[in-house]
Amino acid sequence: MDDDVIRFSVNKSSDKNGSPRKGRTTKRVKMSKKAKLNELRFYRLKAKKKMNSPNPEVRIRYKLEKAKRKEAWLIEKLRKYEVPMAPAEAYDPEILTEEERHYLKRTGEKKKNYVPVGRRGVFGGVVLNMHLHWKKHETVKVICKPCKPGQVHEYAEELARLSKGIVIDIKPNNAILFYRGKNYVQPTVMSPPDTLSKEKALEKYRYEQSLEHTSQFIEKLEEELEAYHKHVADYKKSKDEALHIDCKVTT
Template sequence: MPNGPLPGAPFIPCPGGVLLSQRSILVSCSDLFPRLHVRHGSNSSVELKTDNDVVKFSFGTQPANGRIRRKEKKTPRQIKMSKRAKLNELRFYRLKAKKKMNSPNPEVRIRYKLDKAKRKEEWLIEKLRKFDVPKLPDEPHDPEILTEEERFYLKRTGEKKKNYVPVGRRGVFGGVVLNMHLHWKNNETVKVVCKPCKPGQIHTYAEELARLSKGIVIDIKPNNTIIFFRGKNYVQPKVMSPPDTLSKAKALEKYKFEQSLEHTSQFIEKLEHELEEYHQHLARYKKGKKEALQDNPSVLNT
């Protein structure tokens, strides 16, 4: 408590000869009434407010920073489903799907299969996005210019030699480039044999391997074989497997998803064709029935 009154404020008499200012003052009960006997004492504070000539008292503790704490809203707890409830839910969906599969209406059956296949297609596309490896910026590389005679010589040499690198269903991954560099350690050329290979895919493999290995494509054979030349000033890199390629296991996993996506897309096309044929058949049937009724109105009367 201050020894004197606050300047510029009227005084309010209180017990014990203490003068209180008209401003808001926070005092302790023990300081305000020191001589009164209190049975159950507390350290709570008394706040006296005199706004607009009205005296107000408020009891309670005031936080140190002067702010009143508010109760935080509790997030509703997620109710966990029991094992029996989960089984019942799965059983419900199975019965619902079985009802659609055994529906007498062909359109319902086709649409159910079509929706299921489209959901699977979206899921496979989302899975394949995880295998997209960002390509690193190309390093400065001076491509060597070969004459026709040199190309012919390297082509004949590469055909005669037996060293080769296979590219299978996994496609181009880090191990293929690594094997090419290992062959180039003792040989100028190396053959890359692609089996199985789709039509036109051999050229894609040739461009990708030339970018990753910095080799020169000498010739592409009809039997899906590419002959690569290492270059005149070839220096074996420290990291022979490029970092922007997939591993052997990841490449196989990607191949499986790609195969599944291809088959699913073909199945969707087949179902869409069946649905279109069914609608055409339905239109022809309705048209024929309408013409029959127009020709024989007696059938309609009966």
């Protein structure tokens, strides 16, 4: 009786022999070396065509798009160097009198030794040098060079947070005087974990410099594009006025 029954299989594909067919996986076709070279050549020719275009707007827009792509790439790169801040440890900042501040300021100015903060900015090595200096001295001088206007105050806040030192004075020559505190105890880990290494700090500086220059270049290109549009509008306006005057003369 079973031989007379016809059975159907739903949602199951079968081959010619009647056995169920397994799901096919589409293989991704790899480009050959020649195809890749041809594609690169095509994009280069396309870019060259835009760069050598007789239309200034096409040239400016091409440079602007390229610069904006670079800016986005640099911002993405700089995100990798963002170090999460460690939870702030509870500590009691000491209150100094004016006399104590004056004394520490005078003694700190006389000392020739200092901790430099260069193009890398504030990183673990700077804080380490401060703690090593505080082994024998109460105060330490930190000199920031090169330093942008107002950046020395940012450095002072950052170093005070990382080293738990007290800012005594900030000089016009971008020098900061730090006091270690009366109850200073040298930490076991002198380089804070929420800081960059020397190599990473240099890489970050280079990306920041490149981003700054790229942003300035984008502003310059946008001004050029705006000036070109203004020039075209003025030219069309003067042309229309001249045509209108000619029509009046002929009539």
